[in-house]
Amino acid sequence: MYDTTTRLAALRLLDGGRSLNSVSKETGISRAAMRAWQSRIDPARPVGCVRCAGGPAAPEPARDYAYLLGLYLGDGCLSGYARGVYGLRIACGDAWPGLMDECEAAMRAIRPGSKVFRAPRQGCHMVTSLWKHWPCLFPQHGPGHKHERSIVLESWQRDIVRSEPWALVRGLIHSDGCRVTNRTTRTVAGERRRYEYPRYLFTNESADIMRILTTTLDELGVEWKFARRNNLSVARRDSVALMDRYVGPKY
Structure with missing residues (x-):
């Protein structure tokens, strides 16, 4: 058995982009144990944010982020929950189940091991992922409707869009x-x-x-x-x- 401190330290390494093999060799923890921990990630656990944890300057994979950014700008929002957790919610029409699958896949790609659920609404489902750090990845979040406030991409977002422009267009x-x-x-x-x-x-x-x-x-x-x-x-x-x-x- 491993204590909570050991588990969180290993998960921080994985969230920073390290492979299971490299973390296992460094810590002596089995890959099977770490896979199990990843599948039971607490959505409130404040680790793994590339914008504030000293990792890369932008989320990866870039294509999945650009697609998710397009979905967010079009039909997405961030909603606050208890303990400082935010829900990234994307409205996907019931007429397009493939869109829900792609949205969910993009969320999982940006935050591996996270839980994604679909909340039914009239004519659509809200594809949702919980995390404290979604506002770090979507700084366009703010009070009120998007058309009532300024929406400007940050420099690191513009770099991603330049590298994956079609993914953004596709998401929009x-x-x-x-x-x-x-x-x-x-x-x-x-x-x-x-x-x-x-x-x-x-x-x-x-x-x-x-x-x-x-x-x-x-x-x-x-x-x-x-x-x-x-x-x-x-x-x-x-x-x-x-x-x-x-x-x-x-x-």
Whole structure:
């Protein structure tokens, strides 16, 4: 049996990115024991935060974080609980079970061994993970709605977005966006013809979040335009093809 101090010391090493093998060799603790401890992580345990525990400057894997950031900016929030614990909650529509799976996988990738649960709501589930340090990873958290406050990415977040821009776009579209088939009719040479073409839409009330998306799309060479003040459209054939390759519809 190992005392609490020994367990926490080993878990801090693992949370800092060390492998089970290296920690086992250093401490003499079996890998099986440490795996068992990881599967029973207390969500209030204040270790493993790369932003305040002397570890890397940004969470990893970068792709999972960028995707989760997009989901958070679109349909996510942080809610406070007892003992200073926060719940990262992402609203995922029941029509897209694959989206829930991807959201959960991204949460687990950013905080390995954490428990993720799905709380049912009308028409959706809140995919939720509890941790004291979610505000460190999502400093855009604050009182009120996102569109009522400034949403600006920090420098380390911008570095991640530059390295994984499509993951951010994918998260935003999978939260507050969609891929649809647009249908219209036109008169050509006196004949009424019907046309169908795919396009991507994104709707958000925050001008800052819109700016984050449009800036990223510009850097990726995706053409877009505003259908309305709070609604962005990607309809050009080449740009839709790019979005299909890297984003795709919800599922």
